[in-house]
Amino acid sequence: MVAVFNKDLLSWYLVTLKLRETLESGIATSPNSATRSIEFPEQSQQQLQKHQQEPLESLQITIKDDCEKLEEETNSPDFEWVISIKEKLEQARQDDVACSWAKLSIYRVPHYLREGDDKAIVPQIVSLGPYHHGRRRLRQMERHKWRSLDHVLKRANHSTKLYIDSMKEIEERARSCYEGPISLSSNEFVEMLILDGCFVLELFRGATQGFKQLGYPRNDPIFAMRGSMHSIQRDMIMLENQLPLFVLDRLLGLQLGDPEQKGLVAKLVLQFFDPLMPTDEPLTNSDRTKLESSLGWKTTFDPLSDQGGLHCLDVFRRSLLRTGSQPTPKVWIKRWSHANRVADKRRQQLIHCVTELRDAGIKFKKRKTDRFWDIKFKNGSLQMPRLLIHDGTKSLFLNLIAFEQCHLDCGNDITSFVIFMDNLINSPSDVGYLHYCGIIEHWLGSDAEVADLFNRLCQEVVFDINDSYLSQLSEDVNRYYNHRWNTWRASLKHNYFSNPWAIVSLIAAVVLLLLTFAQTFYSAYDFYRPQ
Template sequence: MKFWRRKLKWVLNMPTRSSRREFTQIISDLESGGDVIDDDPIRSSSPKTTREWVVIFKEELQAEEKQDIARPNQCILSYSNSRLDWVIRLKEELNRTPPWEEDKPWLSRCIFKVPENLRELEPMSYEPNTVSIGPYHRGNTRVKDMEQHKWRFLRQVLKRTKHDVELYLLAMSKLEQQTRQCYTETVIAMDSREFIEMMLLDACFVLEILRTTSCSSVKGRFRRYGYSKGDPIFNSPRLLPSIKNDMLKLENQLPLFVLRELFKITSSPDETGSVTQLALHFFNSPVFRPSNHGPYSIKNMERKGLHLLHVFRNSILPLGTPPDEPGNKELQSQFKPMIHSVTQLKNSGIKVRKKESDVFMDIHYKNGLLKIPPLLINSSTESIFLNLMAFEQCYPFCRNYVTSYANFMDRLINSTQDVEYLHLKGIIHHRLGSEEDVALLFNRLCRQIVFDVNDCYLSQVTSDVTKYLERSWPKYRTTLNHEYFRHPWAFVSFFAAAFLILLTFLQTLYAILGYHIPHS
């Protein structure tokens, strides 16, 4: 009987079709036997027949089946409970997420933190070296020495206008919430008093820099604005260029409406012009020459300008480019990337010449002639380009004009020979160490930059150049230049061989003619 009990227990632990069939066979074998004695010590109170054992084991089997059915139901119930909790948690998270609305702060953001993938390549190009403007770098130890000059400028403005500082604080407090929306959430940590103080000091500093540098003479600065000839800011050959460079960094900006409001309060009755006009005068240099001849007039830049970097960018755009407007991107589906350097273009028959224009981005191509305006490169050029491109990467309502230009020049310049040729043609002038530094500068600009080839103002120029290069003659000309005209001796050898072939042909011709036309 022990054998049958062990086998039945083994069968009961295998709830499959084969085990059920085996159990049926065991039952039939038991039913054909006689009386047996229960050897289980727990149930050995009385002897049982085989038929009674069959009934007991059937009951045990039914109990096991009920447990097998209950177990998956318990698992399903446990899974259902956890899944229900998961769904409830997701719904609560969705309810806490604000909906996308037109008046939300992130749509007003225009002063961004530079993305980390760009910052890690050139960190010093995005951080101020002399003065901090705005909340991002406030308290930075590198620029703390300029804080005393901000207080000095505010005191000078109060002395000149005879206003009470409370008037300025009230004006800034009215713009506090609107100003906060221009930055990311990190400025929320600043309390209201600290933030308004920052707005007043930085706006006053920027306006005094713009106003005072607009005077052409030192006497005019002293007579009109009260600064002495030995002022440590306005008479320093080092500080003003560094301040100008810091004021063109994306993280170092104040909203233009803050500057306009303080400018309106602090202006004298005989003071004309606007913040935008003062800014264009201040940023004008041999490197970049801002103008109002592009898609934006002074009035439009004053009304639609976001900050000084945005005003500067709008002033260097070429004439004929559409302004930045939401949904104003015209996709250029026929854009063909230009992969040829200046040397390759020259060998293919395309002439590269200087274009007489103050707008360095105004590139033009027609009938095999590529005209590029001159560009002066110095130590601050890379920083200005990087911040302009970072702004175009971050601001959603902005076309990538500067990025397109940088990408175009990056493809044109692949070697020092390309820089030397552009310098020879008067297109590139630089104050760097060597032509190799210029080539590296342009090759570094577009690293980690997301460039939309369908939004490029130079797409037509690129397409026309590519079509010209796809013609047969430029390909043959390139082959001749590379195979036979690579150096002067190859050029001489080619024409010497051509001359010998010509003489051989003439000799053969005269021999044939002499045979058919006898001498008289």
């Protein structure tokens, strides 16, 4: 659509159109006129002049009317506003025509989760994908990406044309995975996929096979298991810093000579991001073997084979929620209102805090499992696995929550767990008691920082507890908490049986009370029945 805001230009544009129509009509009738001029030269000459005058007069009248009408419209104060609305509607139609919402899987983190501090969601060292491509502070890593590509080409003895042609085939599919229009041209986008993809695969393979085996020196500043690798892992797990998994599969297949292979990248992802697991310690070889058998894969594992276009963050999330059937959510509210219910901030209170639950007699015990989300409640005891909190936990949980909030085909298990922990932890004393029980192990400065971490993670997240896998457990805990006898028994135990000296004091008080009662009884008995 062409929008012309200059009145003079628009007037000349209309005049040109009319002249063009007139000339075309004159050309269309020229053979008859020529024939008639040969037969009747004088008469045809007069008729030709008459026919030429009539269109010119009608053209002048039409142009004058159009100019007057145009002048009235352009003088209207709403003229530019109307043009702007039409342009926006036209853009909306184009967006609907080129709609790719079904393939969207790599999102921008919503503003309500950013907290004003972008370090947890914006890469600090390396950019992957188009969202942060070309940022000035991240350009230093670009030369190392080119180095990784050079190593790949030399090792496989391939030409760059092979990778360019392969990425050209899946360019549109890769673009559809990202949110919003991508400003990169076709060549720039393909170059980015090749550079970033080969860089990621070199890190994956180096962490598994050893960077020395891939041809990198021991003192390489990037391709070595150094302290910077932890920061690179944090950047690579961010939602806005992802590459589609099928792009990595295609690039790895080209290097191995099998472009159609799938599943190997997912296995490399699990091994590379294993240190970020929020469990007590990284998986041992035997634990990893158990994980593979529980997932049902050996060498061709592809957890996303039925969902194209997902990424490393999604693979990592699935590995966190591995094995075992999770309890189904239970609706607390009446069924007739379930269809019309909307997630409400006031309905996010799953459970009381640790201090209040302790006052009700609920005990906390550590479970021996690496599934941090697997929480049980039995006979007044809340059993929780050990949770490791480090400096990357906030970024990890925040990006997982953002992915669950944005992706329609994704559950909310991580969000449910974090909100559950947010309800349990209200103060540093709650963290201190969980640490005393062996449930929380943290590398942060103080218990107050851990409490602040969980209290801020889901501060703006709107969540419905009826969709939580912990809803049934929370209902059981709250039922136990609301029983008065449990509270009285807990208070008695806390006040009089908390330590040996309190027990001795209680026994002495009871004995003294019995002796006093016996003395009183015999005194009254002697008074009424003397010997």
